[in-house]
Amino acid sequence: MSEITPDLVRHLGVLARIQLTDDEVTELTGQLDAIVDNIAKVSEVATPDVAATSHPIAMENVLRPDVPGQTLTIEQVLQNAPDADDDRFRVTAILGEEQ
Template identity: 65%
Template sequence: MSEISEEQVAHLANLARIALTPQEISSLTTELDQIVDSIAKVQQVATPDVPATSHPVPLSNVFRPDVIGETLTIEQALRNAPEHDDNRFRVSAILGEEQ
């Protein structure tokens, strides 16, 4: 028995202001029902003695050491900039808010 109905999908689409065709509603109903069934299956085997996992392989710190390297001087960074103002890049304003 399906737990998700086409009426529920259409209602949720309406709440989210998403226009769906009848074919899309039918397809999403099937997909969402499969998702609900999959979650139910996982809940059946996810007993308290099964530890929660976020990755199939145990991970340790996968980050490289944070080592300070060579950096550009302000002059080097601004050397090829089309425009700059003292110690900063100069860029045009966004969203039509140019002054």
């Protein structure tokens, strides 16, 4: 028994503020009905003894541990900077400019 009717599709179109032609209503009625049927099939199979999953393969963090290492000196950091002042990068001011 079909849960999706052309009237329901038209109503959903109104709610979504989408103008649908009669051909689109007919096409969407069939498509949405197939989606609802497929969801019902999945619901039949889903039982409490089957754990819900969001991904078929177990996911784990692949990042290395966060361990402090050797850092660059101020001179090394600024050696390729186009402009520097008092151990800082000097950049063009952008505040107050029209954008």
